[in-house]
Amino acid sequence: MKPERICTLLITLFLSLYAFAQPTKVIVRAKAKDAKFIGTGIGGAYIIIRSDLTGEVLAKGLTTGASGNTDLIMKTPYTRNLPLTDEKTAKFETLIDIKEPTFVTIEAIAPVNRKSAAVTASTQLWLIPGKAIDGEGVVLEIPGFILDILEPQTHQVIQIASLKNNQVKIRINLVMMCGCVINKGGIWNADNIDVKALVKKDSTPQNEVVLKSIQDNIFEGLLPVSDKGSYEIQVYAYDKVTKNTGVDKINFVIQ
Structure with missing residues (x-):
């Protein structure tokens, strides 16, 4: 096969792959300031992930799970990259289908069941198709x-x-x-x-x-x-x- 033909096929393959959305895993957690994670026991944090460009809601839902290990979160000296969570710690987990790098706004309203006390925290970041934001995920601090x-x-x-x-x-x-x-x-x-x-x-x-x-x-x-x-x-x-x-x-x- 001629080199020109091979090059054309490779470009066509690349463009065809790019045209399809890739599921991208995102984990979001809400953590009370100077305390533990906001989970099922207090009603959870309501998470909204939006496209910054269009405002489209890409994912939404509640954090569920436990508030976390008190000794680990509150008593263990901080070490870089030391996880504060385990498999039971409250989180919102979703898969978002995106075709290209997408700049998003992530909001946490917490604790969502306590309207008089709930506050909104937010941040922004780029999501890259197929590149998971997992592990600790995005952690939003909730003061008060x-x-x-x-x-x-x-x-x-x-x-x-x-x-x-x-x-x-x-x-x-x-x-x-x-x-x-x-x-x-x-x-x-x-x-x-x-x-x-x-x-x-x-x-x-x-x-x-x-x-x-x-x-x-x-x-x-x-x-x-x-x-x-x-x-x-x-x-x-x-x-x-x-x-x-x-x-x-x-x-x-x-x-």
């Missing part, structure tokens, strides 16, 4: 806390005569974004976290109440109340070391 006001309840009506010592208990639940436990002296140390309630009465700023850790994930404080009215409580948590933050807000009535 999940904070829920337990007492008083939303729009609860409290009789002022029923109050003990004219005080309303403020009670909140606070966990890491992966669901990990916060307690005194623990890995996620409650002593490092400032928790405070900012109070308004009839839209006017009133007391600020410090909340203290009383058991796993639970912080409490007492709000002095002397007048009837419509109250608003906004509670924040702030980690002095990691700078994680969380907020929740409710309204209630004293009559």
Whole structure:
């Protein structure tokens, strides 16, 4: 066969291969800042992979699996290329068919089932046809806390005569974004976290109440109340070391 003919066949073969999309494996994980991976136990992170050029959604779904090995993630000194995950660690895994290198945006909304606490983290990268992004995959960091006001309840009506010592208990639940436990002296140390309630009465700023850790994930404080009215409580948590933050807000009535 003539060299010209061979060259033509090779070019034709190359173009025919290029014309077909190749399945490309992508793994994405969401990891709570200063904590573990966001998986099934907290409802997962919702992952969206989009073409940056067209906005087309190439893949979407939830991370599933466990939050990971605490000793490995939180206690083992970091070493380059040391995996923080194993086969059980939460992830979103997909195959994306692409014909050519494709620049994508990857978003993680987490924890997706906790709308009041969920945040969106994103990054961008090139996907190369047939070249897997596997192993640890793409890891997106999710900062913050999940904070829920337990007492008083939303729009609860409290009789002022029923109050003990004219005080309303403020009670909140606070966990890491992966669901990990916060307690005194623990890995996620409650002593490092400032928790405070900012109070308004009839839209006017009133007391600020410090909340203290009383058991796993639970912080409490007492709000002095002397007048009837419509109250608003906004509670924040702030980690002095990691700078994680969380907020929740409710309204209630004293009559």
